[in-house]
Amino acid sequence: MVALTSALPEIIATPLTAPTAILAIMAANSVEEMEGSATSEEILMTVLVAIALSSFLTGSFLQPDILNFSHTARGDRKL
Numbered sequence: 001m002v003a004l005t006s007a008l009p010e011i012i013a014t015p016l017t018a019p020t021a022i023l024a025i026m027a028a029n030s031v032e033e034m035e036g037s038a039t040s041e042e043i044l045m046t047v048l049v050a051i052a053l054s055s056f057l058t059g060s061f062l063q064p065d066i067l068n069f070s071h072t073a074r075g076d077r078k079l
């Protein structure tokens with residue numbers, strides 16, 4: 001994904017260990033809580049949605065241009 005959206009297509013991106021560990025703990029806790037009451041498909045979808053949502057929210061706070069927050073604050077562009 002980084003190579004497709006970057007000005008430098010030879011860039012290789014690897015996941016960082018700290019966020020990966022946090023996501024793994026979050027997934028393990030979700031599985032533990034849902035283990036007896038949900039099917040494996042429901043657990044899988046819950047974990048995938050949680051990872052996607054937390055990744056999107058983290059990215060939107062770290063790079064506010066994704067949601068046009070900085071343009072709106074300056075009055076350059078409106079949503």
